[in-house]
Amino acid sequence: MQSESIFKQSNFVQFWFAQIASSFAFQMLAVGMSWQIYDLTGSPLALGLVGLYQFLPQLILTLITGHIVDRYNRRLICFITRLIMGITALLLAYTNLVNSLTPNVIYLCAVLLGMARSFELPANQSIVPNLVPNNMLSRAVSAIASAREISVIAGPALGGLVFLLGAPTLYFSSMSCFLLSCILIFLLKYNYTSSSKAPVDLSHLLGGFRFIKNNKTILGCISLDMFAVLLGGATALLPIVAKDILQTDSWGLGLLRSAPAVGALLMSIYLVRFPLKHNVGKIMFGSVAIFGIATILFGFSQNLILSMVVLATLGAADMVSVVIRSTLVQLETPDDMRGRVAAANSIFIGSSNQLGEFESGVTAAWFGVVPAIILGGVGTLAVVGIWMYLFPQIVARKTLETKEE
Template sequence: MSSLDTSLFKQCNFVHFWVGQIASSFAFQMLSVGIGWQMYELTNSALALGLVGLFQFLPHLLLTLVIGHVADRYNRRIICICTRLTMASTVGILAFGNLTDTLSANMIYACAVLLGTARAFEMPASQAILPNLVPSQYLSRAVSAIASAREISVIVGPALGGLIYLLGASTLYLTSMTCFLVSCLIMFFLRYNYVVKHKTPVDLAHLLGGLRFIKNNKLILGSISMDMFAVLLGGATALLPIVAKDILHTGPWGLGLLRCAPAVGALLMSIYLARHPLKHSVGKIMYGAVAIFGVATIVFGLSQHLILSLVALFVLGASDMISVVIRSTLVQLETPDDMRGRVSAANSIFIGSSNQLGEFESGATAALFGTVPAIVIGGVGTLAVVGVWMYLFPNLLHRNSLENETENKA
């Protein structure tokens, strides 16, 4: 913690929130290893792995307008508690299925829908809480610190999850469920001063407010859409079980290492950014980081050696973290508080598209062309996105600072 910003961590509420995020993310990362490995053992299908991601994404897509409205109208802390309780219960269903030997691919798909629904409501609520917990001058560092918490869990979670899986899938699921419950308890004691806002009439214009705000703010639109398409094409996490088993010829422990590698790179980068926030040429840095992400994806796709694959994933994670911090900070700083829920919900569509829908895209492409071509094509597509977005969003390319430059000039 000392490597981050000590003044930031003197904010007691932020510490509670930070630890709660670690527990929740830790639970989900362990869970992802179990679901991925077990689904591939049940089906031996790349498409089935992709469908797990698709079923997690669909609630984000179908419920976006409702999610944003809920996050702006109701206590965001309570929303986080309820959604994490839902995730704990869903993991309990998976554990029960294993203990009674009744688990099937269809049961995993159903649980993926429940997890996706809970995460769809939890994500914008937790994102919108953050600016209310720390002073604005600490927000960029807070975003990096939260990213560090997530990456710590992504490093430890999959590695430990792979080891716990050796004791049985039910043991892994019960451990994940416990972490979700711990996160709920921590959030229960979070001191968050919820203020009942003036409840304007709920109409279509209100529900579409987040999407309209993003559309009219070209800087935010450019940053989150580039991140979406880059990770949508270049993300290959759904294929990691296949890469581990069929290309690198390793087991669950190897899959855990592969899932850890991007997080190690992301963690080190987030710690660096927390201590040394980006101050100049943030637009050019973001474009460069996404380009490096694409190159690292190509290297990973061509690799047949575990060490080289881990190095490529390490670089991929570090470059993606730069993009995440820039995008997240711009969205939070330029969005009014009474719209953060709806904007975060709309933003979650982009994030969900790049992650869960990206998993489906990777699985479908791998089923058509093979695992290696699918990953390489995705990396090339990411580089193409960078070139197109430099032309479409020159204001993002020439953005110098993370701070609101219009206000500074005024």
């Protein structure tokens, strides 16, 4: 079974391509929105607000999204949310065409994206175990991650070039990719059964948070990722780094945004072929420490090539943590709770990404861009040390195959 390829699972392959198209579209959209908000305002805080406005809907809707994903067809939820994101890209294209784009329009689109992704992320995570057998889940998680990273590489790089042809062209391209993903998801053969029959009350809605709280291994893993990336994430500041420090243009921003994905893609391909088998707890802590060190080096860099190299290293290290965390959550969660657990987990992910962008914008406004990045990397290293002390059971974790008591 170890030699069997995950890509022999036809339903999974179709889902994999849908992921590429959707992730590609979102990354192109992010390049355009981040570049235009900074071009319109010249404010690091405005860049952070884009991330905050994407995160707030996920925070507000967490309880209801988990319930809906557990109660209704996950394939249909993915279809509807990606259609909404395609419409958001169309709105940005239109406002650029008629010269009516303002910061408030971009903030509105950030809110729409946040609302759509608050449903899409838990549905997307929860559907994967229904497409592959459990003994292939670790490889499936790595393959899905590789799909995302392929898109993160191609999307921002090509997006930066397409942006030179005009913002409407970029947003229309993004919309087309979202629609392609919708078609692939609509045609996906997915045997749906409503798995949650429990009455809808507060206890039911809070089930995902309660499960995470009671499973110390999962709590430690996802909180480590949240605080490490919250402090160490510098992607929100890339437009400033590209324009003001590295003296490059939108194409350079695209390359910088793609660099972490290059490292992550190479690592995810390796993990598909060679799944993690031993000392996964120590490996995860080591990878997060490398993430922090790479962040510090990025803060000191004033060279585009060096910046891309350390960002690629950062992305590879982050991928190891993502695969370990995601596999543990999927394996140890019952199917009738996967939506609620994934929704709760999305808050941790959103905190480390979108809220992290806001944190980076605020600290850059207070201390300057370079000090903010370096302090973030130092903070990540501090989190690693504290979490190794607080969660010794994770340090002792050996494998991803079975639950360890």
